[in-house]
Amino acid sequence: MSTLNNDKLVIAIDGPSGSGKSSVSKAVARKLGAAYLDTGAMYRAITYSVLADGTDLSDANAIAQAVRDAKLSISLDPDAELVQIGGEDVTAAIREPRISEQVSTVATNLDARAELVRRQQQIIAENTRIVAEGRDITTVVAPDADARILLTASEEARLRRRGLQLGGTQNESQLATQVLARDAKDSTVVNFTQAADGVMTVDSSDLDFEQTIDAVLDAISTATKN
Numbered sequence: 125m126s127t128l129n130n131d132k133l134v135i136a137i138d139g140p141s142g143s144g145k146s147s148v149s150k151a152v153a154r155k156l157g158a159a160y161l162d163t164g165a166m167y168r169a170i171t172y173s174v175l176a177d178g179t180d181l182s183d184a185n186a187i188a189q190a191v192r193d194a195k196l197s198i199s200l201d202p203d204a205e206l207v208q209i210g211g212e213d214v215t216a217a218i219r220e221p222r223i224s225e226q227v228s229t230v231a232t233n234l235d236a237r238a239e240l241v242r243r244q245q246q247i248i249a250e251n252t253r254i255v256a257e258g259r260d261i262t263t264v265v266a267p268d269a270d271a272r273i274l275l276t277a278s279e280e281a282r283l284r285r286r287g288l289q290l291g292g293t294q295n296e297s298q299l300a301t302q303v304l305a306r307d308a309k310d311s312t313v314v315n316f317t318q319a320a321d322g323v324m325t326v327d328s329s330d331l332d333f334e335q336t337i338d339a340v341l342d343a344i345s346t347a348t349k350n
């Protein structure tokens with residue numbers, strides 16, 4: 125299958141926090157003229173909403189019901205980030221550290237996951253060309269994708285990148301909570317540290333941003349060659 129025509133093309137990218145999934149997937153989607161789906165933003169938007177509503181985070185049924193009821197909308201344009209829940213624009217708010225610190229409560233709720241996976245699969249089915257990224261895209265959401273990539277980076281690189289991204293506002297311990305502790309919790313329900321069968325690994329530890337985009341595009345070309 126060619127990446128340069130209008131045939132159906134689904135690219136699945138997973139990886140741990142700070143590995144570069146969102147920024148690299150967005151750039152890859154632009155290059156391929158594809159839509160871009162940030163599945164983590166969906167988990168974050170639900171987290172924002174349950175915190176705002178005062179939902180008891182220890183009540184798994186209440187969280188699952190909140191996901192089923194959620195009026196969630198996400199832009200698929202890699203150049204125009206927009207996430208809305210219940211009509212409220214939460215694009216910026218879902219990136220706040222307080223959301224990163226609580227999002228695993230939603231991500232580890234299996235009923236919540238089932239509903240979000242269903243919505244993600246529907247979005248992928250409705251779009252001809254799409255790059256979707258998250259933690260379980262290569263394994264659960266789109267196991268039949270045309271290219272499946274695990275984007276990794278060392279802990280040191282991921283902490284450094286996230287620290288720079290947050291403009292030096294977070295200390296070492298806060299970064300470790302938001303990156304490493306979150307990965308440890310999320311890993312209890314999905315595996316995004318080891319590539320499943322047929323999934324290609326791109327390790328970006330020693331690559332700069334542009335080199336990582338090229339490495340992912342190379343992996344996509346290899347996977348989609350007839």
Ligand SMILES: Nc1ncnc2c1ncn2[C@@H]1O[C@H](COP(=O)(O)OP(=O)(O)OP(=O)(O)O)[C@@H](O)[C@H]1O
Nearest residue numbers: 141142143144145146147285289328331332333336
């Ligand atoms: N190869 C790279 N070299 C240097 N910086 C990078 C590289 N890849 C990504 N970055 C930068 O690292 C930061 C984190 O990347 P990004 O937000 O895309 O990670 P992520 O895997 O989506 O994280 P999370 O899952 O926590 O949202 C961004 O500022 C991004 O520009």
Ligand SMILES: Nc1ccn([C@H]2C[C@H](O)[C@@H](COP(=O)(O)O)O2)c(=O)n1
Nearest residue numbers: 163164165167227231258259260310
């Ligand atoms: N497919 C996905 C996407 C995301 N998550 C969880 C794990 C993260 O803690 C959280 C936020 O994701 P991020 O914005 O950091 O990529 O959502 C998941 O479990 N499955």
